[in-house]
Amino acid sequence: MAIKYVYAFEEGAIDMRALLGGKGAGLAEMTRIGLPVPEGITITTKACIDYFDSGMKISDEIKTQLFDYLGKLEEKTGKKFGGTENPLLVSVRSGAAISMPGMMDTILNLGLNDASVEALALKSDNRRFAFDSYRRFIMMFSNVALDIDSELFEEELATLREEKGVLLDSELDAEDLEKLVGIYKSIYKKKLGTDFPDDPMEQLMISVEAIFKSWNNQRAITYRKINDIPNDLGTAVNIQSMVFGNMGETSGTGVAFTRNPATGEKKLFGEYLVNAQGEDLVAGIRTPDPIEKLAEHLPEAYRQFSESSTILETHCKDLQDIEFTIEEGKLYFLQTRNGNRTALAALKVAVDMVDEGLIDKKTAILRVNPDALEQMLYPTFKHNDLESKTPIAVGLPASPGAAVGKVYFTADAAVEHTKAGENVVLVRKQTSPEDIEGMHLAKGFLTSTGGMTSHAAVVARGMGKCCIAGCEAVKVYEEDGYFTVGDQRINEGEIISLHGTTGRVYHGAIETTQPVLTGDFETIMKWADEEARMEVRANADTPNDADIALSFGARGIGLCRTEHMFFEASRIIEVRKMICADTLEQRQEALNNLLPVQKQDFVEILTAMDNMPVTIRLLDPPLHEFLPSTEEGVIEIADQLGITAEKLNVRINDLHEFNPMLGHRGCRLSVSYPEIAVMQATAIIQAGIEVKRAGKKPLVEIMVPLAGGSREYNYVAGLIKETAAAIVEESGVDLHYMVGTMIEVPRAAIVAAEIAKEAEFFSFGTNDLTQMTMGFSRDDAGKYIDEYLEKKLLDRDPFQTIDPVGVGYLVKMAVAEGRKSRSGLECGVCGEHGGDPQSIAFFEEAGLDYVSCSPFRVPIARLAAAHAFLGSQGYSSH
């Protein structure tokens, strides 16, 4: 039997997407369940593939089937293709299984020619409408199917308007448009050397072939390559008889959602225009009416629409976004698809539909996009207020949310003015770890340099504060206390507003709102936790962070950076003494002074995280980060340390590195200064014992950063274990603790089997692993990563979403190798990727046990972890 290449809508169904494309399958399904859909047919994706396989020819078999089905379409509609009485007009649309850019667009009104246009004029009793449809068809056909520049047609239209002295196309009359048809046809002839095809069948075959060809245009090929979509799927072609919403007062066209896409409320939401076609709705010249108005205007059509859309939603089991047209009182459904919605609506619809018995909990979870939750987790501007404002500059949207405050240029000023009761926005060229106290107090940060992963950006996301980074239009004169944007000068103390979600900077104050986390949010989170395989921990450096993490549902701390504790004003002096020590004794003295405060930090964190794992990383950053970087700073700090500025400068020069990222940091510090590791291990273990004695259950994981091999790891782990064992033994308290390592140097992933012989857990530092595996400096790469994204040399910023092929290879390798040596080795990730849903899907695949992320992204990660696991089990949101 011959292959079936053509389907009438009534022969298809929603599960035939691969063969009929998404659009065709949707139309078939609506037809199948009895909704009013204009008759039509779909040429299968298989026909498209055959077209390419047979040297770009549409085979006779396909043609025969198509003509046969067209005949049936004529019969069913009672219209005739190219007919001079009741002409059949059709729309022709591409429709692949997966929608993609570059595919051929819609051609409407196909079937018109000099004869049928007269019939249409007569039948519609609207000559202007008929010729307007005709000239639109010629232009769409010429442009969409034959690639003639649409500008050529637009120019003629403009000339005509000028000649007639009118402003709008709608002011042109039938005669004008008829004239335009002639002009358009001559453009066609001039460009292609042949007459515009009069024969509707020729028009159709050219259009079908153009759609087939568009499957293999450059944009589509590139898109498929990037998105790993096979080239041999092909596209379907939908040919549907036209209906017209512009045939008078009992006609109209509209768009509606089965539920409110902003709130999720279970109530039709949409708008329509009387006597109009779809494009008028889009053009926005006339103001549409809300869908409720239709009940008054055309009660029967409204009743039918309302009933049908309920049937459709119940059938599709999701909020539907429906295009409809009413032709002389008769309702037609032209398209349906699952509707976009806000996070708020997504949560409510998902939970409601479970309550209604439409979907199960797994489906409900998958219906909520984890990324979309972000908008619910930060304060933001009141929408209306924002719309009316013009930003003075746009930078990188480094951390979302909104911040309003007075501009200050130093961390000290931020501290001082916050304490004086002001809201402060910290504006700097770039921030550094020295600014941490001011950053803690400021509402948000604006930097003129640095990328999405600069210090300010990373800290902001960690603290859940708004940040705009790399805002190059802003020239900061920190010392003189102002910044400029173009000609505008903004002084210290003036108010600005930052919109971290868009990267926009506004002069003056914009009102902010705090989002409300509804019960639906909690419900979905609970369901998600039940389904997820991976746990979600938080990166938290302070007891305060730990509390936030807990409130957002974290199940532990995956990364506690001890250095952040060192930056507090009262402590950094001892850290600096340690760094500037001439002798081991001096260094030891400074460390002895740090010990009790470090211990107290850990006591508080471990107390907060009762019976949950807390992964504490030993000192990681290069020591120069703790020393001042300006001349003034040097003089001040030297004075505090009781040494000469010259001596401090010598030390700063000693510590200077060309590539600090690859420098003397991480466990290399412990190799050079074992006493630092010993002090930190002492503080951690003493804290654990104290917390346990207080009746809690501390679960301590001590993490060695930046190890590149087993000998190095074993050396540092040996220091820790020796220290710990002695303290534990002396205390008589049976403290649970593990010692493990970060995997962030590519070499560590390669020799993971060897490292895991001693290391009791792995935590992937994917930020640094990405830097080293790809050779991208996080602090500098913003400059060229954008170009890479633009030129499609990268799909995504690898610091936002893990590079699954390169960096991911090393992650998978390390997990596999590590577990060869130590079966069930605990593996997690504590880089920023731990809060990115796409990356979380990768980590599920890689078999990690947990992800750890900023406290503010914990809900996103929890949901994403559930998605990742359900996805791995073959569940989908529909």
Place this chain on the structure above:
Amino acid sequence: MAIKYVYAFEEGAIDMRALLGGKGAGLAEMTRIGLPVPEGITITTKACIDYFDSGMKISDEIKTQLFDYLGKLEEKTGKKFGGTENPLLVSVRSGAAISMPGMMDTILNLGLNDASVEALALKSDNRRFAFDSYRRFIMMFSNVALDIDSELFEEELATLREEKGVLLDSELDAEDLEKLVGIYKSIYKKKLGTDFPDDPMEQLMISVEAIFKSWNNQRAITYRKINDIPNDLGTAVNIQSMVFGNMGETSGTGVAFTRNPATGEKKLFGEYLVNAQGEDLVAGIRTPDPIEKLAEHLPEAYRQFSESSTILETHCKDLQDIEFTIEEGKLYFLQTRNGNRTALAALKVAVDMVDEGLIDKKTAILRVNPDALEQMLYPTFKHNDLESKTPIAVGLPASPGAAVGKVYFTADAAVEHTKAGENVVLVRKQTSPEDIEGMHLAKGFLTSTGGMTSHAAVVARGMGKCCIAGCEAVKVYEEDGYFTVGDQRINEGEIISLHGTTGRVYHGAIETTQPVLTGDFETIMKWADEEARMEVRANADTPNDADIALSFGARGIGLCRTEHMFFEASRIIEVRKMICADTLEQRQEALNNLLPVQKQDFVEILTAMDNMPVTIRLLDPPLHEFLPSTEEGVIEIADQLGITAEKLNVRINDLHEFNPMLGHRGCRLSVSYPEIAVMQATAIIQAGIEVKRAGKKPLVEIMVPLAGGSREYNYVAGLIKETAAAIVEESGVDLHYMVGTMIEVPRAAIVAAEIAKEAEFFSFGTNDLTQMTMGFSRDDAGKYIDEYLEKKLLDRDPFQTIDPVGVGYLVKMAVAEGRKSRSGLECGVCGEHGGDPQSIAFFEEAGLDYVSCSPFRVPIARLAAAHAFLGSQGYSSH
């Protein structure tokens, strides 16, 4: 049958090293071929393993066999262990198959006690000698076998000398020494609580057990771990009857080489002392006589020695280093081993022995250590002159050889004074690419900062100049024109001498010599080339470098760095214009000006390298390297460019990077500025065509640096190929060229299969690959790599010898994956590892096609490549 644990020397042979250890097998072999060797026995390595396997007990079976053989030894020597008439005295020595540190040292004169010492005194008619031997034995036994601090004994000896008012031990008489024996015994008793063992058998068993135990001491374990030596080899124990060279004027002891170890001349070379023991020779109190003198002094012994050593050398087929003793006119061979020799001697001996029919060419090649050749490839100081000088400072021996010249502190001054006819040594805190012209002219460089792979070091090795880097004792005041070392101040224009081989800096001039490359050198090189599988290319950036490379036997250029061409004074202005261009047009104009000079460079290089591959790398360094780094520089350069200093500073700030190593460089520049790649491709292809038209055969390989993935590579390669194709087509010349990439980003190695679909060759940039895989910044890591080496966390500096486990894994992976996509894909290495013999052995294993290194290391690499291949085929030097 019971296992045989003990062998008499006459039962063994040289090929029983595994069982008898190196020393035992050598003694056995000498015995076997009839040389006069004092009788002795060897306890096998198997006995040592059994000792550990049976809970550190020497089994009865071993004891039985040992006692049995001791009995036979007594019979053969006619002496009795512990005998009061003719006592048998023995030396006890460890001897593993592979010599290693930490193993127990020699104990001499074992068998002495209060009774036998008297017999020895009587027999030797020398009471002083007998007691001197006795007290030495007690000390050696106590220290070596029982780990009592030798200082305790030395102190008593010193006290005794003081009491007697003498300076030398030899001034103590028999009575003094007898007294000392008593004191020594009491030290023993005090430390161990037991009397010094009188029973020679007890002395022996303690010594044997101590040797066994030393197999598993910490130093030996660590050494084996690092060197991948199995733990279950065990050590043998040699027990040999003592002979005494200190029994009068017809006795003596000496050391001799069968050929001259400095020149290779075929003539006995050595020295001896009359009436002395081995340790006297080492102590250097008496001046020994040359071996020839023995012919006059003891003609018969000399004749016998001369004949025997010829037999021995012929038997061993290598230059032998022999220890001998003459006891009352009778000659004994105590040890033989293959002698150390200079590179010069190694070459001559290897070639001579082939001529003599002793060894074949393959063996000859393997007899010359490639590393040792280095000393022949650079000028050096006259040895005697050097010995008498005291260095003022010692830095890192960054590039070998010697340099003498007047001190100047800027590249400009170096240029100026060289042109004025002076020899210049450039002294700087650190050098930068801007200094390149001055560096080309200076004799050598001294830097106070930076490591073995700092800019100065790398450039120096590339240019074959002497360099001392990271000489921290030197404080450089560049602007004031002097440097200090401690209190010493050395002004501009004063002469210093650098010894790059040792890192020593001398004040004043030391005479240098140019080494002579003898015919033997050429001969070995020729033989090596015949055996090697891998080719050796050179890294050469200029026609001059190319000539040197050719003269050293390079078979192509593996890395031609185009940026080095950009630093020449006449060109850098255009480069800077290009960098500071505001528009594409301005940039294009600067590039247009660079095109003819770039082309001319390539014409010269391709002409020089007729019919040999030349791999040309596109611009690689971050652009900021071309801009000035000082305020003065900015003012000067801005003036040259006709822009304001402010504007130049803005550009410099734009280009500033926190981690330039991971920054905007390599092919990332071509992505941002495709016109640079296009200009360079144009220059290369135009040059190729011109050279081909001139009748030569250019083999061009265009190399894309720093690619991390296929899309990035394909983008840049696409620019190159498109440019090239157009020029080639227009020219009508059939030019051979390939486009390929460096593999230096870890990700590139991971996705090598994908890259190789388009890339026609791979060249491993192992410097950068090491930096990124290990997370070590080459410019900074010196600080901590030394600590890692000291603490045995690293075996070798990974920038000198490739890390085979981590970085090597990626190299092998990339080769395998690349060749999956493109069978026979040409793979080479162009990092500095390409000139390191150990790394070359790894590259042989990894299946690379060639290595490329500094022109001055080409001979080393050629020999190493031959070694690597012969090694892979199972050949060894003996």
